[in-house]
Amino acid sequence: MKNTLRILLFFSLIGLAGPLRVSAAPPTVPGRLVLKLRPGQSQAALEAAFSTLGAFGFQQKFPHALAPSPERPGSVELRGIFQFHVPPALTLAKARAVLLATGAVEYVEPLYIREPLYQPTDPMADSTNTNIATGQFYLKQIQAYRAWDVTRGDSSIVIAITDGGVRLTHEDLRQQIKHNYADPINGIDDDGDGYVDNFTGWDLADNDNDSGYDITIIHGTLVAGIAAARTDNGLGIAGLGNRCRFLPLNIYPNTPTGVFAGIEAVVYAADHGCQIINMSWGAPGGYSRLEQDAMNYAAVNRDAVLVAAAGNTSADILFYPASYDHVISVSGVQNTDQKSPNATFNHRVDLVAPGVSILTTQGYHAATSTGPADGDYIAVGGTSFAAPLVAAAAALVRRQFPQFTAAQVAAQLRQTTDNIDGLPVNAAWAGRMGTGRLNVLKALTQTTRQEARVLTSTFAPARATYAPGDTTRLTVDVQNLLLPVAGLTVTLTSLSPYLTVQQGSFAVGSLATLGRATNAATPFRVAVAASTIPLNTTATLRYRLTATGGFQYDQYVDLVLNPDYVVLNANDLAVTLTSRGNLAYDNLTGTIGAGVTYRASGNILSEGGLLLAASPTRVSDRIRASGSQSRQSFFSLNQATRQQPGPRAAQEARVAFQDTVPVAGSRVRSVGVAVRQRAYAWDTPGRRDFVVLEYSLKNITADTLKPLYAGLFTDWDLPTPDGAGKNAAAWDSTRTLGYCYPLGISSAAISPPVYAGVRLLRGGTPAVYSIDSSAPAGSPIRLADGFSLAEKFLALSSGTARAQRTAGLPNGADVVQVVGTRLAKLAPGDSTTVAFALLAAPTLAQLQASADAAAQVYATLLPTRLTTLAAGFNVYPNPSTGLLRVEVPPAFGLAEVRVLDALGRVAMHQAASGSSVNLNVAKLAPGLYTVQAQGVGGLLARTVVVR
Known part of the structure; x- marks a missing residue:
């Protein structure tokens, strides 16, 4: 555990929303993901989902892992973790949504690539000193010489060097390697551990038994020398671990098919008896449940002491793996105990150790006139080289106190440091450099400490x-x-x-x-x-x-407070609204936001958001583009806010954002619209299955937008009993309702929901486009190779020409739908409003009923804001089933009354005079209408619902 704790809070989708106070995530292994099955589940539960995603190469990641034990609280199960390959165009959010919808998966994650933390200082530092031992100033600084009088360690205690390959023939390293005599080099897996001929460690990155030197990465040799260089051999330097051995585990690829394998090396080391595991690598951000599981396994299941470099960021940020629970996070100091210039500092740092001009084995140069091959040394700097000092100290503590658990070894190291917070030069970092600087003598001799x-x-x-x-x-x-x-x-x-x-x-x-x-x-x-x-x-x-x-x-x-998104969760449909126009999540990885859930479901919308377009080359959105990238047209004008209760609903949200104004001759491909979004959720019966989304669109360009298209992109992922995520999409023209539903549902009512959709409540001419994500090459819209501007425009501008073409039939597919509207024109500086209802329900009938209820609520509780409201103008009863009375002020000069449907078409009109008129709306289809009164006094309008 750390000397600071992190709230590991998880969304219903994946478990975790993302770590706190982090920078951008590190790079990931392309085309490969990892998942963890829930207890009692098997690969068979995922076959249909894998077929939907086009995933392949399903492989158990840690088949030889030790099972969790009730005698070790906090021990974890790694045998349920699998890795697999996915198509290049598949987004992480999509994979998560489909796999988690099976109910068999605990989490889905990418595999992060963590870099070695190599920061060399002056290459000639201490190199002119003929007495190499005196060049290791840091040994005296941490009281190593006196500590060796207490114990010099033991060859049975092994420090795993999870790093780049090690120069196995170096004069100061070759006799310190821990060999596996149970599996000699003979082409046979003699010890039955699943690794053939792992006599001298293992290359986890390339999956072979060559853990040795790679000319491109000498980092492992540098780290190994600090922890375990041979002592009393009359050569080179003395590793702090003295008689302790090291196990070389290569984690960086040196073949075209290799991949970074730091986490795999940690598990391997734990399974092969390493009592100490050093990790001088990492990256800011990118919290991973897989990686935390691996740390838990090594520390709790296998009782290994984990040590990691805190990073060379010179910033107060979280750095992984050092910031995980059960890992000793080591930052660096100079020979004066002042913080190293580039060392990371934070509340998760456990202690510090020397990290500047650290003399160690290099293993780089060939034989020269001044020295033999495998006999070179160099002074280096960075927390990479502070960490192996602490790892070696942990090895000595394990030798001195064999009864200690791994957690107790860490506590002993923390509680016996020399406090350096009081030094004036460290005042700026006080409280964020752990308990102090490593003192090995105290760690081996002081037995009255508490923690x-x-x-x-x-x-x-x-x-x-x-x-x-x-x-x-x-x-x-x-x-x-x-x-x-x-x-x-x-x-x-x-x-x-x-x-x-x-x-x-x-x-x-x-x-x-x-x-x-x-x-x-x-x-x-x-x-x-x-x-x-x-x-x-x-x-x-x-x-x-x-x-x-x-x-x-x-x-x-x-804790993270006041996020840049809000969640409307007053009713059964919980919807995340971001400050830049997206629904569910603010990023494609599905880590910023709470998704969209219904009743007890997991997330049902992997991606959603507003689309605007004026032409095939002028489109604004924050929807997927190609690969794992999304467009970034919209930027926030004001933070998304939530009011509870609101003046019109149980919860109301306000969001303001806009895109960039296009300039003639520039490469900007935006539309030029400022958006004010309002959203409403109710908690009363009959209104629990929808959220109303209203967008006020203002033309901020100097030209008329003629026409302007607006719509909602929704990539629904509705669960099915077989977990395959096979969905279909359809269109209800009577209600201007686009919806998605799963195939294979026989029950009349099932939870989680089986229908979800979007209804156009207000706007111009409706549009709908249902897309099969697996559409073949040559299709008008093919999401497998990205979502281009032209394809987005096509989805918005095709009207209802594709309304009767359902996507996903007959067998079901991963379907996407765009429901939108065509606005004839929007002059410079003018505004218009479009509105949608986002809906979910157990059955189609209930979804349609909720769509009708949303229309009625929008008409009665949310009066149109852009209509002219005047004293004496009344339209009642509202809702109406027959006669509708329209009253205007006496001086208005009434001439005509028109009734327009939700699409702006004239449903009926009637000449009138005086100050009132009765309209018979009994023959109109149920729905949302606008009553307009025209007279010499102008135009009055009021929205009504006809039942």
């Missing part, structure tokens, strides 16, 4: 982000790792002005070594400020653990 820690934090309700005014309860699990403690208290304090701790004390009392306690009976209570919170604010809570005798230890937990 109690918060192991887990559980928030209820569990959310990825918290909105202004939210409250939450916080339950913690505390464990004592070292000597028994008495009078233990955990005090929760807010370090943010936007969080208030309403109940923040947990009196634990006495805890024996490895004893545990929880405050489940009286959890902490935390409230979020009601207003003035900056957008996407990361707020920090501090746990301060104190005990009798002066023990004090701080840990931290972060």
Whole structure:
């Protein structure tokens, strides 16, 4: 565990919305994903879904992993993790939606590529020193020489070097390698571990037994020398691990078919008896449940000490794998104990170690007149080289205290450091460099230390982000790792002005070594400020653990407040609205946002959002483009906000965004429209299955948009009993309703929902386009090779020509639908309004009933904002089933009354005079209409519903 905790809160779709306070995610292995099956599920449950996605190469990732044990709380199951290949055009969001809809999958993720953290300093640093030992200043700094008087380690203790290949023939390394004598080089898997001839480690990246030197990546040799270079051989340097051995595990490919394999190496090391695992690699951001599972497995199932470099970012950010639970995060200092210039600092750092001008084995140069091959050394810098010092120290602690668990070894290292926060040069980073600088002598000799820690934090309700005014309860699990403690208290304090701790004390009392306690009976209570919170604010809570005798230890937990999206969840349909026009998620990976859910379902919309177009080359959207990229036409004008309750609905949302004004001769392909979006959700009976989305569109160009097309793109992923995600799309012209439904449903009512769709409530001429995502080459729209501007325009501008062409029949497919409208013209500076209802229901009949209810609500509770409202102008009864009375002011000079349908067509008209007229609307089809009164006083309009 860390000396800070992270809220690992998961959306219903995947488990996690994404880590807090991170930068952009690292690159991923193209065309390959990984998933974890739920307990009791098998590959057979995914066959139909894999067919839908075009996925192949399903392979168990860790077939030899140790099963979880009830004797090790927190141990995990890795045997249910599988990797597979996907088509290049398949988005992660789509794969997640289809696979999670089967109900058999716990999570779906990409495989991240983490880079080695190599930052060489002056190549000649210390190279002129003929006495190499005195060049290793850092050994004295961390009290290594005196520590070796206590223990020099043992060859039975093995440090895994998960890194680039190691120069196995180097003079200071070749005798320190841990060989697997149970599997000699003979072409046979003698020990039956699934790896043939893994006598000298393994190359996880290329899946062969050559873990040796690669001229392009010498990082592994550098790291290995610091931790385990041979001592007392009269050559080169002395590794801090002294007599401890190392196991070389290559994680970087040196063949065309190889892939990064850091996580695989961690599991391999744990399964092959490595008590310490060093990870001098990583990247900012890109939190992964797979990677956390692997860390849990190595640390808990296999009781290995995990050590990782905190990164060379010189920033307060999360860096993985160092920031995962159960990993000792190591940052760096100079020989003066001042923070290294490029070292990462954060609340998850456990301790620091020297990381500048660290002399180590190089293994790069051939034999020269000044030295033999395999006998070169170099001074390097970075947290990559601070981490193996801590890994080696952990190996010595394991030798000195063989009864310690991995968690206790980490605690001993933390609690025996030399505190450096008090140095004036470190004032800017105080509290974010862990407990201090590594002191190996203290770690081996001090046996009176205490450390109690918060192991887990559980928030209820569990959310990825918290909105202004939210409250939450916080339950913690505390464990004592070292000597028994008495009078233990955990005090929760807010370090943010936007969080208030309403109940923040947990009196634990006495805890024996490895004893545990929880405050489940009286959890902490935390409230979020009601207003003035900056957008996407990361707020920090501090746990301060104190005990009798002066023990004090701080840990931290972060929350993200006031996100740049809102969720309308007043009824059974919960919809995420982003500040830039998207629905469900703000990105294609499906990690920013809460998706769209209905009742107890998982996410049912993998991608959605507003589309605008004026021509095949002028389109504005934030929908997929090609590959894993999306267009970025819209930018936010104001933060998305939610009002609860609102003046017209139980929940209301406001969003404002626009695209770029196109300039003649430029490459800008936008339309030039400012959008103000309003959304409404109700919690009353009959209104629980829809959310109304209204868009006010303003032409911000100097030219008339003639015509302007607007619509909603929806990539529904509705679950089916067989998990195949086979859907079809259709069009209800009576209601201007485009909808999607799954095939293979026989029950009249089933939950989760089986129908979802979009109804055009207001606009011009309707349009609908249903798309089969697996359409072959030559199709008018083919999403397999991207979604071009011309294809988006076609989807918006084809009217209802394809209305009777359902997509997905007869066998079902992954279908996409665009429901939109054609507005004849929009002059410069003018505005117009279009409105849609987003719907979900268990049956088609219920979906249609909800569509009718949405139209009625829009007409009666949300009066048209752009019509002229005048005193004395009344239209009633509304709704009406027969006679409709229209009254105007006496001076208006009434001449004619017209009734327009939802598409703007004249359904009936009648000459009139005086101040009132009766209309018989009994013969009109049920629906939404606009009554217009024309007179010398102008035009009056009012929306009505005919039943």
